Amino acid sequence: MIVLLNDQFVPEAQAVVSVFDRSFLYGDGLFETLRVFNGKPFRWAQHMERLQQGAEFLKIPLPFTPERLRDFASDLIARNRMPDSLLRLTLSRGVGVRGYSPKGAECPVLVMSLHPAPAEAGTPPRWRLITSSSRLPANEPLARFKTCNKLPQILARAEADSVNADEALLLNTNGDVVEASSSNLFWIEKSTICTPPLPSGILPGVTRAVVFEVCSGLGIEAGEVNLRLKQLRCAEGVFLSLSTAGIAECISLDGLPLAHSPLLDKLHAAYWKLLHSETA
Numbered sequence: 001m002i003v004l005l006n007d008q009f010v011p012e013a014q015a016v017v018s019v020f021d022r023s024f025l026y027g028d029g030l031f032e033t034l035r036v037f038n039g040k041p042f043r044w045a046q047h048m049e050r051l052q053q054g055a056e057f058l059k060i061p062l063p064f065t066p067e068r069l070r071d072f073a074s075d076l077i078a079r080n081r082m083p084d085s086l087l088r089l090t091l092s093r094g095v096g097v098r099g100y101s102p103k104g105a106e107c108p109v110l111v112m113s114l115h116p117a118p119a120e121a122g123t124p125p126r127w128r129l130i131t132s133s134s135r136l137p138a139n140e141p142l143a144r145f146k147t148c149n150k151l152p153q154i155l156a157r158a159e160a161d162s163v164n165a166d167e168a169l170l171l172n173t174n175g176d177v178v179e180a181s182s183s184n185l186f187w188i189e190k191s192t193i194c195t196p197p198l199p200s201g202i203l204p205g206v207t208r209a210v211v212f213e214v215c216s217g218l219g220i221e222a223g224e225v226n227l228r229l230k231q232l233r234c235a236e237g238v239f240l241s242l243s244t245a246g247i248a249e250c251i252s253l254d255g256l257p258l259a260h261s262p263l264l265d266k267l268h269a270a271y272w273k274l275l276h277s278e279t280a
Contacts, residue, residue, distance in 0.1 A: 004075075005109075027151075030058065030148065031147075034089070035086060035087075035275070036084065037083075045066075052066070073112060077114065086117050091110050095107070118245050124246075126251045127165075127167050127251065128250075130167075130169065132155070132159050132169060135170065135173050138173050139201065140201045168180060174200070184240065184242070190236075191263070192223060193221070196224065207242055207243050210241070211267065233256065238253070247264070247267055
């Protein structure tokens with residue numbers, strides 16, 4: 001596997017960073033994960049916009065322009081011959097002085113790597129969901145970005161792994177359901193697609209935005225609302241959105257079955273149609 005390290009393409013064994021890198025020491029960095037199809041990253045502009053906003057928020061200078069990054073991505077995909085894959089982009093503040101202060105960290109590190117993508121399927125993947133004991137803070141500004149510090153999500157996913165579940169649902173400090181460890185949450189209520197509002201502490205997922213577009217194209221009503229866990233159990237259908245898999249249906253929550261809605265198959269088909277059309 002060939003990896004991009006700053007502006008150099010190197011074998012993955014040589015793609016190493018310092019043990020004093022701040023993303024390693026403190027999670028002081030950002031990342032994005034994009035679906036690559038037909039050799040083209042899906043929704044590149046939206047992912048780059050979030051990365052740029054996160055870099056501005058953390059005051060980490062992007063070492064390359066979005067246009068240069070796009071060229072790097074195309075070259076990396078071609079070098080690895082992986083036109084259908086997942087692209088991971090990581091930005092670290094780099095090496096600085098010892099301690100929390102970011103002083104002296106003036107050379108950010110950028111890495112791109114490719115990974116196998118899930119196979120396309122005619123129906124949404126069917127995932128078992130558990131409720132995590134971890135809680136996310138409501139109204140958290142950092143939730144808007146994919147920072148390299150994701151310990152609540154890691155602990156939540158570990159809980160899911162321990163019981164052979166596929167994903168873990170997190171609540172916020174207000175007691176509302178917010179998102180899963182690596183995906184946004186949706187449910188269906190009276191044929192309306194619902195999802196938690198951004199101030200609840202969720203990531204404004206790129207695929208989350210795609211779901212709203214798909215709903216609009218299909219004439220399906222969609223909106224944002226806070227919800228308690230016991231209400232989610234009674235939904236007409238529950239699903240997750242994420243860049244790696246698109247739309248995944250939740251078939252159970254904490255061992256109890258969840259209802260299936262035929263709307264899920266329509267959304268899944270429309271998502272893949274959009275993915276194909278934009279990467280043709």
